[in-house]
Every structure is written in C-alpha cells, then in structure tokens.
Amino acid sequence: MTTILVTGGTGILGGLLTERLRADGHEVRVLSRHSQPYAVDLREGTGLAAAVAGVDTIVHCATSVRGGDERAARNLIEAARQAGVPHLVYISIVGVDRVPFGYYRAKRAVETLIEESGLGWSILRATQFHDLILQLLQRSAKLPVMLLPAGVADQPIEAAEVAARLAEIATEEPTGRVPDMGGPEVRTFPELAQAYLRASGRRRPLLNVRLAGKTYHRFRAGGHLTPKRAVGKVTFEQFLASRFPERD
Template sequence: MTTILVTGGTGTLGRLVTERLRADGHEVRVLSRHSWPYAVDLREGTGLAAAVAGVDTVVHCATNPRGGDEQAARHLIEAARRAGVRHLVYISIVGVDQVPLGYYRTKLTVERLIEESGLGWTVLRTTQFHDLVLQVLQGSAKLPVMLLPAGVADQPIEAAEVATYLAELATRAPAGRVPDMGGPEVRTFPELAGAYLRASGRRRPLLNVRLAGKTYHSFRAGGHLTPERAVGKVTFEQFLTGRFPARG
C-alpha cells in the first residue's frame, strides 16, 4: 500500500477522504494547522518537507476562502517536487472558469499551478456540498424572512460520495482533469429552502431578491452547475433526514 498525505485532513472533505483511504489499508498522513505530528500552515510552509518525505501521493483538500490558497499551493508543489511525490490530486469546484467570484478564480489559479507543476496530477471539480447549502440556508433563516437569490439554482452533492471517489483517484495513476461530479438534482433555492424548513420544523416566509453584478448573473446562468454530470446519489432531502432525524 502507498503512503498518502491529505492536506486539510481534519476538514469536512479531508476527514472523510482520510477515513476511506485508511479503511482500504493505506498509510495516511493528515496535514492541517493543528494536526500533530504534521501541523503545518501551508501559507508559511514551515515543516512541510518532513510531511511530504516518503509520500507517494498528496490529496490537496486544504483551502481557505479568506485567502492564501495560491501561496499554499506553491509551497506544496515545491515541497512535493523535492520529495519526489508521484501524484498530486486536487479538489476544485464546478464553474471556477465560469463564475467571476474571487474564491473561484483562486481555485482556478491553483488548478493551473498544479497543471504546470511538472508533477503527475489529477483535478476533480464538484458542485457544492450539501453541508454548505445547509449552512447558507441556516444563516438566512436567522432573519424573520429568508432572503434568497432570485433565479438561482444549485446542485448540491454529498461530501461522502466525493470523498469516496477522491480516494479512488488517489490510488490510480495521474489522470489530469477528470469529468466533473455533480449532485443528483438541480434545485431552485426556494425548493432547497422549503426542504430545509420542513426538515427543521421552522417557519419562514421566502423572499426572492434580484441582485446585481457579474457573479450573480453567472450563477443565474448556471455556470456552477453540471446537469449532464448528475452522478451523485444522495438528495438534499436525504441529507437533511440525517441532520434532522427526529422529523425525518
């Protein structure tokens, strides 16, 4: 079995990838800012050489929407080159080349850094996780009226399904950019909000709000969706059943 390093290995996705790889018998190192013995801040790179020494494959799940991903990727790529890492696997987002959101643009830049790294690489883009959609809806429900972006749909996917596939990719040969992975259904935000309210037993009126800007128009146009790659199995309602079991 191979030695695999998972960056962001304590996060929503990284933790699941780590569990999957270990269940399959691989030696897995977990790298995060607070995970001993590989407590590394990728933006600084201190201690990274020891973390990648003897590693065959790196699964790069670490990310920070507040910034620093490009610098972190450069440090990781440099250390991987020096250590002779065979394969670098990166998780990205559907629409990073379509939606002019700052975080998406950063993910696209990291993709390009990896492609040009000289390492064997695999990049998987997926739609947003159920967890993130739930977080957005819970935040909106704190107000007396749930404000929703008018005309915007989403295609949420179960993080565990992504983790299983990412673990499979990590044990294969480098494949370059693989086909996108989308959730099973494209749903409007009122539909998603209604499902959340029913599952949580809350009551809120919904108000669709038209926004301005190129990012909003890109979301309205579906630049973040991949209906032709609706390969996920777990629906948003099924995900909510696990989060709100008392109400099913």
C-alpha cells in the same frame, strides 16, 4: 500499501477521505495547521518537507475563503517537487472557469499552478456540498424572512461521495482533469429552502432578491452547475433527514 498525505485532513471532506483511505488499508498522513505530527500552515510552509517525505500521493483538500490558497499551493508544489512525489490530486469546484467569483478565481489559479507544475496530477471538480447549502440556509433563517438569490439554482452533492471518488483517484495513475461530479438534482433555492424548513420544523417566509453584477449573472446562468454529470446519489432531502431526525 500506499502512503497518502491529505491536506486539510480535519475538514469535512478531508476527514471523510482520511477515514476512507485508512479503511482501505493505506497509510494516511493528515496535514492541517493543528494536527500533530504534521501541523503545518501551508501558507508558511514550515515543516512541509518532513510531511511530504516518502509520500506516494498528495490529496490537496486544504482551502480558505479568506485567501492564501495560491501561496499555499506554491509551497506544496515546491515541497512535492523536492520530495519527488509522483501524484498530486486536487479537489476543485465546478464553474471556477465560468463564474467570476473571487474564491472561484483562486481555485482556478491553483488548478493552473498544478497543471504547470511538472508533477503528475489529477484534478476533480465537484458541485457544492450539502453541508454548505445547509449552512447558507441556516444563516438566512436567522432573519425573520429568508432572503434568497432570485433565479439561482444549485446542485448539491454528498461530501462522502466526493471523498469516495477522491480515494479512487489517489490510488490510480495521474490522469489530469477527471470528469466532474455533480449532485443528483438541480434545485432552485426556494426548493432547497422549503426542504430545509420542512426538515427543521421551522417557519419562515421566503423572499427572492435580485442582485447586480457579473458574478450573480453567471450564477443565474448556471455556470456552477453540471447537469450532464449528475452522478451523485444522495438527495438534499436524504441529507437533511440524517441531520434532522423525525420528531415524535
């Protein structure tokens, strides 16, 4: 039996990963700011040494769009070094080295810290989860007109599929960068919005809005996509069907 620490273990991905690992018979420690007995704020690092002691693998899922990822990674890496943890697994995002988006830059910086850490490491990049696309569309649908980024497509993937792959990686030897994971289809935002409206029974007109800047240009160019690695199985419509059961 392997002892695996999952940071961000109460989030969407971390929770699914924890369930999968425990079902496979592994001992799992869930680390988050409020999860006992390993309630740790990675940005501060207090209590981290006890959490990583005796761990065979760390899967680093914790992240924040509000910042602090690099500081958290430095603390985690140092604790892993001190404890002699043989394998650190990190979940990143497809395109972090191609799209100059602030959150992506932070994810790429964490990748570099891990790559230069001296630890055994594996990094998996995935496209956006179905859950994130749904959240974006739900926010847009609060307006009378759904505003969508003109010319931008996405390749959403089911979080459970990424969790299953991470569970495999966590029990293997460190392999560095592993092949990316992309959702089964590249879809335009109008297509995704129309699928959401059909599933939710809502009606909204769609308005494509052209934005300015290098980040938007790179998104339009598909820097966040990986069509050659469309390995996901669950489509966005199938995901929506699970969230919006058919009405009578």
